[in-house]
Amino acid sequence: MKYTKLGKTDIQISRICVGCMSYGKPSEDFHLWTLEQPEAEKMIGYAYDLGVNFFDTANQYAHGTSEEYLGKSLRNLGISRDKVVLASKVYFNPGHLSAEAINREIEGTLSRLGTDYLDLYIIHRFDYTTPMEETLQALDGLVKAGKVRALGASAMYGYQFHNLQNLAQQNGWTMFSSMQNHYNLLYREDERELIPVARQYGVSLTPYSPLAGGHLSHLGWESGSKRSQTDQVLHHKYDQAKENDLQIIQRVHDLSEKYGVSMSEISLAWLYAKEAASPIVGATNPKHFAEAVKAIDLELTKEDIKYLEELYQPHEIVGAIKDPQE
Numbered sequence: 001m002k003y004t005k006l007g008k009t010d011i012q013i014s015r016i017c018v019g020c021m022s023y024g025k026p027s028e029d030f031h032l033w034t035l036e037q038p039e040a041e042k043m044i045g046y047a048y049d050l051g052v053n054f055f056d057t058a059n060q061y062a063h064g065t066s067e068e069y070l071g072k073s074l075r076n077l078g079i080s081r082d083k084v085v086l087a088s089k090v091y092f093n094p095g096h097l098s099a100e101a102i103n104r105e106i107e108g109t110l111s112r113l114g115t116d117y118l119d120l121y122i123i124h125r126f127d128y129t130t131p132m133e134e135t136l137q138a139l140d141g142l143v144k145a146g147k148v149r150a151l152g153a154s155a156m157y158g159y160q161f162h163n164l165q166n167l168a169q170q171n172g173w174t175m176f177s178s179m180q181n182h183y184n185l186l187y188r189e190d191e192r193e194l195i196p197v198a199r200q201y202g203v204s205l206t207p208y209s210p211l212a213g214g215h216l217s218h219l220g221w222e223s224g225s226k227r228s229q230t231d232q233v234l235h236h237k238y239d240q241a242k243e244n245d246l247q248i249i250q251r252v253h254d255l256s257e258k259y260g261v262s263m264s265e266i267s268l269a270w271l272y273a274k275e276a277a278s279p280i281v282g283a284t285n286p287k288h289f290a291e292a293v294k295a296i297d298l299e300l301t302k303e304d305i306k307y308l309e310e311l312y313q314p315h316e317i318v319g320a321i322k323d324p325q326e
Contacts, residue, residue: 001051004278006085006178007176007177007203007204008177008202009149009150009177011085011149011177012053013085014052014053016050016052016054016278016279016296017054017056017087017279017280018043018044018047018054018056018281019056019208019281019282020055020069020282021057021058021061021062021066021282022043022283022284023043023070024040024061024062024063030062031062035284037069037072040073041069043289044073045073045077046286046289048079048084050289050290053084053085054087055084055085055086055087056088056122057070057086058092058122059088059089059090059093059109060092060093060124064108067109070113071114072114075114085119086118086120087118087119087120087152087178088109088118089123089124090109090121090123091123091125091154092124092125093105095130096125097123097135097138098127099134099135099138102138102139102142103142106118106147106148117148118148119149119150120149120150120152120177121150122151122152122153122178123135123151124155125155125321128324132163132164136164136167136171136173136174139151150174150177151174151175152177152178152179152206153176153178153179153180154181154319155181155182155320156320156321157194157320158192160320161197162197165201176203177203178203178277179204179205180206180280181194181207181208181319182207182208182209182319183195183209184211184267185216185252185267185309185312186215186216186315187212187318188309188312188315189314189315199275206280208280210267210281212237212238212267216252216263216267219249219253221246241313241316244311248311248312249263251307255300255308259298261294261298265291265295266298266300266308268298269298269299270300270308272295279292
């Protein structure tokens with residue numbers, strides 16, 4: 001395993017992050033394909049044995065049971081708290097990013113995880129209903145109180161992230177160290193503005209959906225998996241550009257044949273070539289983590305990267321939320 005620093009902090013993260021949205025109690029109103037506690041614990045233990053120390057969850061994943069399963073798994077496995085980097089998120093809750101909501105939700109997250117601090121607290125989206133100053137002050141207060149070590153942000157527009165960072169910098173509040181954005185070979189809209197802003201501020205990219213919900217790991221569109229059959233969010237994210245994306249998927253397959261590796265390895269290697277610090281890999285099978293580890297050392301040539309990228313066409317924005325007043 002290789003490691004890197006999270007933004008400008010001294011927090012060392014593995015080059016792979018375990019996406020814990022895959023773990024939690026299955027439900028009709030979240031996801032039906034998530035793993036229950038025993039299976040989740042096996043996956044978390046397997047990733048840790050590979051050298052992964054970075055785990056990402058959120059307060060609303062599987063209605064809080066994702067956080068519960070992660071915390072319980074670490075305790076059952078006897079993994080010391082100081083050996084892992086735990087990240088969770090706030091936004092999809094009453095009050096979004098108001099000071100009241102942030103201070104309430106952090107307590108619930110810490111309780112479910114069974115810890116007294118988070119290494120990384122991420123705002124899950126941009127909040128149009130709360131003044132930025134209120135949100136930033138509340139987050140800074142958590143850092144000063146020792147409940148959070150570093151701050152991150154997730155899918156939003158580039159100008160929004162710039163405004164947040166600029167405001168925090170002007171007021172001496174804690175700035176964001178990571179950007180967890182929607183980024184993969186089938187969705188590259190953030191290359192226009194959000195990623196350049198992140199680089200401007202020395203922020204680590206920890207992209208979610210690095211394999212486009214599995215589309216970049218196999219030929220064709222449907223895989224026959226339970227997720228492929230039941231995940232409506234996945235269909236919303238990718239079905240609209242299916243015809244163009246299938247051509248890119250074919251090229252990923254072609255390169256995987258050339259190098260004698262899996263399609264997942266090619267897709268992740270492309271993200272590393274684009275300077276992603278730690279893609280968030282949501283795995284329900286040990287081989288997914290094993291392939292992710294191999295991808296870290298797979299170097300693509302400039303010709304390979306051009307071959308993978310040149311068919312891409314602009315996509316509709318998926319991830320960042322539009323202003324509800326518009």
